Amino acid sequence: MTTARSPRDSLPKRAHLHQVFESYLNQLGLRQTRQRRIILDAVLASGRHVDAETIANEVKKTDSSIGLATVYRTLKMMTDSQILVERHFGGDRASFEFADQGDEHHDHLICKQCGEIVEFYDADLEKRQEEVAKNLGYKLIHHKMELFAECLGLDKCERKNSK
Template identity: 30%
Template sequence: MPSPASPVGSTTGLRSSLHDRGQRLTPQRQKVLELFERIGEGSHLGAEEVHQRLLRSEERVSLATVYRTLRLLSGMGLLQELELPEGGRRFELASDAHRDHHHLVCVRCGRTEEFENTEVLAAGEQAACSHGFRLLECVLNVRALCPDCAAG
């Protein structure tokens, strides 16, 4: 994971990370990462939402390129992927300081809210220890209906 001292999405850092993997920094890759930096931590977007936001800002990028870029940036640890049980995927800016958080996900519209809970973390740590595991992260995804979908 990149250190919080240097911005994960800085052009120099991204170019270096891509170069180390035999990849290059394309304008599309840079624009996708810049979008996530602009919206900030805790904002979750699917590939289609990323594509639409880029089109609205007059960036020419195909949906296929967005999918490939999200997979690449996630694999590099710059984005965190949230896999939804319904088969969808949402992405957020990765951060060491914001690692052990949980998600409340509307199963109808995909709205995603984050929350933190020390009891969930403690239960994860206890479960890992009792089975001889070393806890790396503890993430809980709660499936529910948001207020708008529950009312409709």
């Protein structure tokens, strides 16, 4: 059975990531600035997948002095500190998702029209992948799957693009 997750479904509490990020910055001899805190808060509020431009637009609502370059640098620090994982789902923009998903494996379905990213888990598909590896003489230890598709019905994409 395939189960899809919306971006905000089952998000673990991530309040501890403020401390993780501050500890990482301390190791580098840097301080937690107001701008970095605002960016981290925007990432935490964003859900599972986010890009730098979206975060930049959000943080400008709180502090218009925060530029895109600051957002990119801060996202890089969050990736280096293992808070985020940078993903490339095609196209020219990197997307970021939380690294602390533990054993919560999921795959991705990406709409090529509107860019929506749907996380899903399918037990039968997972089992089949293990069988394929075994039949080819391997033991599957890890994988990531990205399926690219188009929404069934333009109205769904039109609603997403009109936001």
